[in-house]
Amino acid sequence: MLATTGLSTAAATRRRLVAAPGQTQIVPEKFAGPTPVWAFNGTAPGPVLRVRAGGRLAADVENGLDQATSVHWHGIRIDNAMDGVPGLTQEAIAPGDQFAYEFVAPDPGTYWYHSHNRSWEQNARGLHGALIVDEPAPWKGADRDLVLVLDDWRLVADGSIEDGFGSIMEWAHGGRIGNTPTVNGRLGSQIAVRPNERIRVRLINAANARIMEIAFADLPSRLLALDGMPTAIETLSGPVQLAPAQRADLLVDFAGADGDTTPLTLQTRDGPFEMATFVLDGEPMRSEYPDPFGLPMSGPALVTDLSDAFRTDLVMEGGAMGSMQGATHQGRWMDMRELVSKSRVWSFNGVAGDMDEPLATVERGRPIVFTLRNATRWPHAMHVHGHHFRVVSRDGKPVANPVLRDTDLMMPDETIEITFMADNPGKWLLHCHMLEHAAAGMMTWFEVT
Numbered sequence: 001m002l003a004t005t006g007l008s009t010a011a012a013t014r015r016r017l018v019a020a021p022g023q024t025q026i027v028p029e030k031f032a033g034p035t036p037v038w039a040f041n042g043t044a045p046g047p048v049l050r051v052r053a054g055g056r057l058a059a060d061v062e063n064g065l066d067q068a069t070s071v072h073w074h075g076i077r078i079d080n081a082m083d084g085v086p087g088l089t090q091e092a093i094a095p096g097d098q099f100a101y102e103f104v105a106p107d108p109g110t111y112w113y114h115s116h117n118r119s120w121e122q123n124a125r126g127l128h129g130a131l132i133v134d135e136p137a138p139w140k141g142a143d144r145d146l147v148l149v150l151d152d153w154r155l156v157a158d159g160s161i162e163d164g165f166g167s168i169m170e171w172a173h174g175g176r177i178g179n180t181p182t183v184n185g186r187l188g189s190q191i192a193v194r195p196n197e198r199i200r201v202r203l204i205n206a207a208n209a210r211i212m213e214i215a216f217a218d219l220p221s222r223l224l225a226l227d228g229m230p231t232a233i234e235t236l237s238g239p240v241q242l243a244p245a246q247r248a249d250l251l252v253d254f255a256g257a258d259g260d261t262t263p264l265t266l267q268t269r270d271g272p273f274e275m276a277t278f279v280l281d282g283e284p285m286r287s288e289y290p291d292p293f294g295l296p297m298s299g300p301a302l303v304t305d306l307s308d309a310f311r312t313d314l315v316m317e318g319g320a321m322g323s324m325q326g327a328t329h330q331g332r333w334m335d336m337r338e339l340v341s342k343s344r345v346w347s348f349n350g351v352a353g354d355m356d357e358p359l360a361t362v363e364r365g366r367p368i369v370f371t372l373r374n375a376t377r378w379p380h381a382m383h384v385h386g387h388h389f390r391v392v393s394r395d396g397k398p399v400a401n402p403v404l405r406d407t408d409l410m411m412p413d414e415t416i417e418i419t420f421m422a423d424n425p426g427k428w429l430l431h432c433h434m435l436e437h438a439a440a441g442m443m444t445w446f447e448v449t
């Protein structure tokens with residue numbers, strides 16, 4: 001049973017979020033002036049929102065844009081009416097209007113919020129921010145935490161955002177990939193840390209489409225959580241991979257001396273790119289590190305009995321270099337040429353983004369097994385709303401100790417089985433979080449009754 005109703009009688013944490021045009025200094029001043037963005041409360045990313053697990057967040061969203069918007073609270077096992085999906089859970093918020101979101105955040109962890117209307121444009125222009133749900137009792141495993149929202153802007157020489165949103169070429173390929181990777185909205189930031197500080201780094205990939213491989217040079221780093229949910233603590237032997245919308249909490253030991261620097265790097269085709277620089281500054285925190293320990297486990301239990309599970313398949317097709325001949329759109333079959341004219345070039349089970357029929361209708365309390373098959377030439381970041389799931393098999397091979405996720409990166413030709421308990425009533429999206437792919441057909445929904 002979810003803690004979304006009747007649990008919290010305490011006063012809500014109340015925040016006002018105004019979505020409106022703004023300006024932010026993304027590239028260093030010596031290269032260009034501020035970038036015109038669409039921002040929450042004037043900054044991109046927007047403010048870090050925090051609430052304690054089990055607590056209630058009230059967010060009054062005002063739309064100061066000249067187009068409709070909405071806010072999705074990504075990864076929160078939320079009351080359906082607050083999920084922020086226009087046409088499914090609410091009407092989009094018209095320009096000048098407001099929407100009062102209010103919900104309980106049941107699970108501690110690293111989440112984020114972002115526009116869910118024309119998100120392929122609104123998210124890319126800056127409408128997102130971190131949402132941190134704190135543990136019920138403070139976790140003592142790190143000196144502090146550090147929220148790093150990673151993004152991938154596409155800018156032109158004067159620092160402004162390149163137009164070209166809606167390019168069908170990009171929608172049929174890997175989505176809108178940028179040229180300016182940022183940490184907390186800034187290229188080349190310097191982040192001060194104490195020598196020998198131990199920090200819980202909360203990484204959030206807020207990019208539309210870029211899959212990121214992030215490394216902390218040779219600093220000792222351990223995995224603590226994925227997509228908000230604690231994992232067994234595990235030493236990382238290489239970069240951490242984040243598909244769009246994925247999060248990872250890491251425990252990083254900033255071992256070194258005053259004045260040392262160490263890069264945060266993004267792996268690119270041309271080698272590692274320094275997204276930000278940690279500058280060790282001040283007296284050392286300690287001479288020796290204590291033994292590290294992980295987060296207390298939380299989140300939904302593993303569903304062990306799948307004998308009565310609701311099962312269905314989802315075949316993902318389309319995109320460039322694929323074999324899709326056509327798909328159903330607006331109630332009839334169209335060939336690729338016609339689909340391109342409608343900006344629909346991907347399909348789920350032969351349907352290109354039509355939302356009139358759910359993929360599944362499942363009674364509450366029944367386990368779900370979705371078998372997802374990526375029959376395209378592209379990776380996809382498959383996201384389920386309102387539930388965390390476990391990938392229990394990949395290409396037919398069982399996954400040992402499957403972790404909880406809300407977004408899984410599927411490679412071309414890969415087939416996965418995901419399981420979760422249908423315990424949150426309402427209408428929930430299942431879509432690719434490469435936002436251009438979602439807009440171009442990789443979207444469906446299911447209902448928990």
Ligand SMILES: [Cu+2]
Pocket residue numbers: 379380381432433434437438442
């Ligand atoms: Cu995709």
